[in-house]
Amino acid sequence: MVDEVKAEGKGRRVLWQDSESLAFLSSGRKERKDFHIDPSDEVTLQLSGVQNLVYIDSEGKQQTAVIKAGQMLLCPGGVPHSPRVEENSWFIVFERKRKSGEQDYFTWYCDNCGEKIYHVAVEVGDYRQDPVSQVHQRFYDDERLRTCTKCGHTMPVPPP
Numbered sequence: 001m002v003d004e005v006k007a008e009g010k011g012r013r014v015l016w017q018d019s020e021s022l023a024f025l026s027s028g029r030k031e032r033k034d035f036h037i038d039p040s041d042e043v044t045l046q047l048s049g050v051q052n053l054v055y056i057d058s059e060g061k062q063q064t065a066v067i068k069a070g071q072m073l074l075c076p077g078g079v080p081h082s083p084r085v086e087e088n089s090w091f092i093v094f095e096r097k098r099k100s101g102e103q104d105y106f107t108w109y110c111d112n113c114g115e116k117i118y119h120v121a122v123e124v125g126d127y128r129q130d131p132v133s134q135v136h137q138r139f140y141d142d143e144r145l146r147t148c149t150k151c152g153h154t155m156p157v158p159p160p
């Protein structure tokens, strides 16, 4: 299936979104920097390559969980996490389908000084509409949103 999704030129595909759960296959995003706060648990099954899941622990410190091919990791609901992938990283993520009105959050911190520069709440709704890409597009399309008010650094747009 990875080959099929690669052939489509896409980096992800929703496998199902039914009953109480959803699952998607993904190759991650290049130079991903935002932290996602999901109200539901997320279970990652790494199929190939390596994923460095950077997360913020209960004391506010950044930690990294390295997930290698064949390994699984549970990221509990509410833990801010940022999947940073290496070459040829493919993985499946299992999540709970969100309830109506439930919100996910996305936060970017300044590369230069660490200040929180953008924080947004979204109802992700239908995963097939790729809500995460929509949030990323809004952020990267607007230079004001990605410019730090504390130090003036502008976050660069990641490669396509």
Ligand SMILES: [Fe+2]
Residues within 6 Å of the ligand: 110, 111, 112, 113, 114, 115, 148, 149, 150, 151, 152, 153
């Ligand atoms: Fe800054």
